[in-house]
Amino acid sequence: xxxxxxxxxxxxxxxxxxxxxxVGGVAAxxxxxxxxxxxxxxxxxxTPGNLDRLAQALEALGAKLRTAxxxxxxxxxxxxxxxxxxxxWTLVTDHGDLxxxxxxxxxxxxxxxxxxxxxxxxxxxxxxAVDVASLADVIRSxxxxxxxxxxxxxxxxxxxxxxxxxxxxxGDHGLQ
Amino acid sequence: MCALRHEGAGEAxxxxxxxxxxxxxxxxxxxxxxxxxxxxRAGITQAELAARLGTHQSVVARWETGRTRPDFxxxxxxxxxxxxxxxxxxxxxxxxxxxxxxxxxDRRPHERxxxxxxxxxxxxxxxxxxxx
Numbered sequence: 003x004x005x006x007x008x009x010x011x012x013x014x015x016x017x018x019x020x021x022x023x024x025v026g027g028v029a030a031x032x033x034x035x036x037x038x039x040x041x042x043x044x045x046x047x048x049t050p051g052n053l054d055r056l057a058q059a060l061e062a063l064g065a066k067l068r069t070a071x072x073x074x075x076x077x078x079x080x081x082x083x084x085x086x087x088x089x090x091w092t093l094v095t096d097h098g099d100l101x102x103x104x105x106x107x108x109x110x111x112x113x114x115x116x117x118x119x120x121x122x123x124x125x126x127x128x129x130x131a132v133d134v135a136s137l138a139d140v141i142r143s144x145x146x147x148x149x150x151x152x153x154x155x156x157x158x159x160x161x162x163x164x165x166x167x168x169x170x171x172x173g174d175h176g177l178q
Numbered sequence: 179m180c181a182l183r184h185e186g187a188g189e190a191x192x193x194x195x196x197x198x199x200x201x202x203x204x205x206x207x208x209x210x211x212x213x214x215x216x217x218x219r220a221g222i223t224q225a226e227l228a229a230r231l232g233t234h235q236s237v238v239a240r241w242e243t244g245r246t247r248p249d250f251x252x253x254x255x256x257x258x259x260x261x262x263x264x265x266x267x268x269x270x271x272x273x274x275x276x277x278x279x280x281x282x283x284d285r286r287p288h289e290r291x292x293x294x295x296x297x298x299x300x301x302x303x304x305x306x307x308x309x310x
Contacts, residue, residue, distance in 0.1 A: 162279050
């Protein structure tokens with residue numbers, strides 16, 4: 003099993019100039035939801051140039067296709083055309099599992115999610131900040147996905163959203 | 179004082195334990211692992227546990243290795259046969275969730291991520307130790 007290190011994973015994407023927004027469970031945790039999840043989900047911009055940079059980043063990450071029968075991954079020749087051909091890629095990398103979600107359910111993808119995303123610090127030394135989807139958008143996506151696993155987290159996410167709103171009304175909170 | 183939350187995680191149940199300092203300890207637990215844990219604590223063999231349950235050692239071995247998944251009644255009976263009671267209780271999740279949410283909101287995003295990474299790594303270590 004690869005050593006779980008989402009910061010290292012995100013750092014490689016950023017160093018390659020990939021435009022992406024963090025979504026899913028890790029985004030929800032960064033927004034304050036006390037979820038325990040190992041899913042690192044990112045929604046990349048779908049421009050040809052960005053997919054080219056993404057393909058290079060995936061090579062640097064040692065990314066392979068993750069399948070139920072082969073959890074160590076299957077080699078895939080990732081290139082912009084291949085990446086654009088699927089709505090989701092489940093990958094295993096040198097730093098853990100990475101899911102590329104081209105258009106998260108219930109959203110219009112990167113451009114749509116970026117409207118309410120914030121750039122949040124994920125590491126201090128060396129500093130790294132990435133775009134993280136709003137909690138409302140994470141909820142919207144999980145509501146639309148219809149998966150039991152996603153539905154199960156919704157009460158906690160909604161409660162977190164309520165508490166975030168309350169704490170913001172008492173003073174700016176939670177964003178850095 | 180501990181609170182338990184069960185979250186579906188494929189075949190396993192993730193049990194999160196929180197102590198009074200709100201430190202989180204998490205373990206992947208299946209019915210089979212619970213039976214194995216009770217049996218080992220009782221210091222008895224699979225064959226001895228099987229005899230107490232009126233079944234064969236290979237059945238207990240299949241539960242413990244996850245090749246077959248015992249249902250809840252069987253887990254309760256097996257744990258009791260090993261000399262323990264399986265205490266299960268329902269508690270209101272909301273208040274506990276609220277405390278956890280407020281604790282998270284008092285942290286900065288990178289601190290939240292760091293704690294998540296720490297928890298997942300502990301889980302991975304526990305799973306690896308369980309398979310070792």
